[in-house]
Amino acid sequence: xxxxxxxxxxxxxxxxxxxxxxxxxxxxxxxxxxxxxxxxxxxxxxxxxxxxxxxxxxxxxxxxxxxxxxxxxxxxxxxxxxxxxxxxxxxxxxxxxxxxxxxxxx
DNA sequence: GTTGTGACACATT
DNA sequence: AAATGTGCCACAA
Numbered sequence: 113x114x115x116x117x118x119x120x121x122x123x124x125x126x127x128x129x130x131x132x133x134x135x136x137x138x139x140x141x142x143x144x145x146x147x148x149x150x151x152x153x154x155x156x157x158x159x160x161x162x163x164x165x166x167x168x169x170x171x172x173x174x175x176x177x178x179x180x181x182x183x184x185x186x187x188x189x190x191x192x193x194x195x196x197x198x199x200x201x202x203x204x205x206x207x208x209x210x211x212x213x214x215x216x217x218x
Numbered sequence: 219g220t221t222g223t224g225a226c227a228c229a230t231t
Numbered sequence: 232a233a234a235t236g237t238g239c240c241a242c243a244a
Binding site for chain 2: 136137138141147148149150151152153154155156157158160168171172173174178179180182
Binding site: 118119141146147148149150151152155156159 | 238239240241242
C-alpha cells in the first residue's frame with residue numbers, strides 16, 4: 113500500500129464532504145493531516161483528475177468565497193450547485209457558520 | 219538541482 | 232478596518 117502523495121489524501125477528504133456542506137482549503141488540509149497544505153489542496157483541485165468524484169464546488173477558501181479562477185464552469189455554476197444542495201449564497205459567499213463542514217458526523 | 223508559481227491561511231503593518 | 236507580506240508544501244520549467 114502506498115500512501116501516494118498529498119493529492120490522494122486531499123481527494124479522500126474532499127470526497128468525504130457531506131451533502132449540503134462546504135469546507136475550506138485549510139480545513140481540508142487540516143483534516144488531511146496537514147494544516148499547511150492549503151495551497152496544495154488548491155493545486156490538487158486545480159488538476160482535479162476526477163471532477164465527478166471530487167465536488168470541488170463544495171470547496172471554498174477561508175472566506176467561504178470562491179476563487180475567480182474557478183474554471184470548471186464558472187462561479188455561477190458553483191453557486192447553482194451549492195444552492196441545489198440547499199446552501200444559500202450571498203455575493204458568492206457561503207455562510208460558513210452554517211454550512212462549514214464540521215466533524216459532527218453522528 | 220534550482221527557481222518560480224500557485225483554486226490558501228495567517229500575521230503584521 | 233483594509234492591504235501587504237510572509238509561510239507552507241507540491242509541482243512545472
